[in-house]
Amino acid sequence: MSPAPVPRPLAAVLEGNTPPGVVTWPAGRPAADALTAARDAGWAGALLDLDGVADTSAFMERCAEALRLPSWFGRNWDALADCLTDLSWCPPTRGRLLVLSGWQGFAAAEPEEWRIAEGVVADAVAYWRDTETGLAVVLARGR
Structure with a gap:
């Protein structure tokens, strides 16, 4: 059985037909x-699984571990914004994909902090948008 096709929004980004951005x-x-x-x-890829994260300190620890900051x-x-806009620690590839999963619990527990996180991620995506190694983010609803 062959794998299901990649959903169109992500496929368009990976194929270079759409600028990198935040996709669901x-x-x-x-x-x-x-x-x-x-x-x-x-593309290089990293999974940031936020399942069980309920505060900013745990969010930052999970980022440090999962992204090998x-x-x-x-x-x-x-500092997170700096790391996501200075990717010298992450080898360049055709592009970089950050997949966030399990984020809904953190968003519900810390809505203001989640808005900041969304802003940091959106700013990083915009920073890399017009480069040869863009950054795209997937907000996954499952694991």
Whole structure:
């Protein structure tokens, strides 16, 4: 059985037909499928699973671990923004995909902090948009 086709919004980004941005992922489809599609397209990918994260401190720790952020990461919003706009610690590829899963619990527990997180991610996507190695983000509803 062949894998299900990549949803059109992500496929368009990976194919270079649409600028990288923040795209949603179908509920019930494994987030790992987005990473597989990215790797198949020559993109680097990382999964940030926020399941069980209920505060900013845990969010920052999860970012540090899952994204293998550099030692200078200060575990605050400004430092996260710096890491996502200075990707010298992440080898360049055709593009970079960040998949966020399990984020709904954090968004519900800390709505203001989630809005900041969304802003940091959106700013990083915009920063890399017109480069040869764009950054795209998938907001996955499942795991």
